Amino acid sequence: MVQNGQITIHDIARRTGLSKGTVDRVLHDRGGVSRKSKEKVMAAIQELGYEPNVYASLLAKKEKPLIAVLIPKHEPDSFWELAASGIDKSAESIGAIGVDTLHFEYDQYDLDSFRTTCAKLLDANPSGVVIAPMFQEATEGLTQELHKRDIPYVFIDSKPETDGCLAYFGMPLYKSGYLCGDLLTGGQPVQNVLIVRIRRDRYQQSDPTINRRAGFMDYMLEHSPDCVLSNVFIDPNEPDKIEGTLSAWFEDHPQVRHIVMFNSRIHLIVPWLESHPDPKRRVVGFDNLKANMEALQRGIVTSLIAQRPDEQVRLAIEALTEFILFRKLPARKDNYMHMDILTRYNAEYY
């Protein structure tokens, strides 16, 4: 432990001939202070090098800030489950320093669910919000209200065009597609690639993988201009049909041995891959879902590109906490996160 020759508000009160109350007022910009006094206090703070004592402050306030997290409801072993677990992890560590967190989860296919969840969130009157946005317009409604109430918020995963958020944390989608091209081909030109895609039945649903696909296409154009890219659609709601679909397709294209999916569901085609082994096949997918990781470690999937959703959430919550407790702005507003390349040889400790 270390001795403490701290400068306190008392010191700066004496120095300025004002009272602790006034000092506190300028410290927190609460208004009701004359220009002169304010300046004197500011000067004294500078000169004396005053630093607030967090413990005393938190103790005196006897309330904890609440951070609300708005994310899609998650099925087991989905991308959002990983994110949710990240929330709980950071909740624990910042809970220690006196901040509460609360999940608000909505059905990502249901606009109404999003709306009512937003309302609940606002009712909780949080000190800060982490948002994983899915519905452009409705999100704007939310952020406008947050602005009005002067509640800071950060986006994770994706970000609407509108601004005003404290920060954004997410993967560079286009680049992740580009990287994906390199991993799939191993840097060598290839003749054929199969892209397995999810049939989206609800229209109006924005496809978050569009940019990723674009990045992939550009990579292929530049490095394998003659490559034939084929698409096959599968339906995650009918897992039994997937094997049939793939078998039928491969009957006509037996020479194709490069397979890629741009969402987190590469595990859906693992059963087919396992029953049709091919040592020279390369398969690349995204995200470290349990099922994906298992396939990776068994050698069924060649590589995964992942982004530590828990890390993303942690950074988001941390940025928010620092702002709420200490009014500290994050170093950067847009934070593009590193893309992790996972293979069977480095998956173990991820």
Added chain:
Amino acid sequence: MVQNGQITIHDIARRTGLSKGTVDRVLHDRGGVSRKSKEKVMAAIQELGYEPNVYASLLAKKEKPLIAVLIPKHEPDSFWELAASGIDKSAESIGAIGVDTLHFEYDQYDLDSFRTTCAKLLDANPSGVVIAPMFQEATEGLTQELHKRDIPYVFIDSKPETDGCLAYFGMPLYKSGYLCGDLLTGGQPVQNVLIVRIRRDRYQQSDPTINRRAGFMDYMLEHSPDCVLSNVFIDPNEPDKIEGTLSAWFEDHPQVRHIVMFNSRIHLIVPWLESHPDPKRRVVGFDNLKANMEALQRGIVTSLIAQRPDEQVRLAIEALTEFILFRKLPARKDNYMHMDILTRYNAEYY
């Protein structure tokens, strides 16, 4: 903000008919309390579910915990510089919650320097210590003293056989060598590999890359049993001679196009690589030093294996902080960190 219905020592004092002072005594095992009282207090704590308020405690104590970090002195753009920057980053964020950090840096080639630095560290009387150990025996001397004083410590990077630390954070060295084999060969058998090594002039200096080399060898044995592995030694203190050494060697082995180094100095051979371009060459090294990253992005180096030294340090400091402030033990004692695969396509946001 959220209301706070905390149980305080006052509550448990009333409940037991004793005073706050006595409650505090049993809370901290300070003695001078009768068996009976102690039992009553313990019971009340259980029943009421009392949890101490860290802020109040820290405030009343008027001292801040100090975390000391013991690492090798760093030249610019070295591995330990990255680690040091990690310290400063986490220092900032935990500084916010009221913990100080202090660097203690020693000459990693000088045992005496290590000893005197340890002494200084102990003089500072820290509440916790992060240690990057280089000298087995002397480290043991330090940890014994820390034990005596009941000061918790965690190891980073590598760990002595001895135990008693709160936690360890580091890269799995053997596995990193194995992974390195896969990246260098691209999973295909190869005929020749050149291993570039550093001439170590000071003997007695343990080589931290031994395990890594072992992992690499095993990979090659299993996947490229006929591969010829050659070694060339270079001296970082005589950078001018490196190009000559390599040129001479490659004169005799023009067919070799797989090159690897097991330490963080792959940048040393970049000048030679650049002046002797070969599009089919594969070069793999370790650690995200600036010079290495530049070579990666320019396509001179194929892959780097990195470990976010700053992250390692952050986790170490975090674990220590949680223990010091809240007596919370880390979830795992041995924490093997993920090995990041860096290529020119994902290096940008690392």
Added chain:
DNA sequence: ATGAAAGCGCTAACAA
């Protein structure tokens, strides 16, 4: 062995 009381530095309600 136990209690009483004075603070730690800050906040917030109230008074002036």
Added chain:
DNA sequence: TTGTTAGCGCTTTCAT
């Protein structure tokens, strides 16, 4: 606009 004051929950000293 400013000052005063009563805590926040805990530690510590001094009595008893």
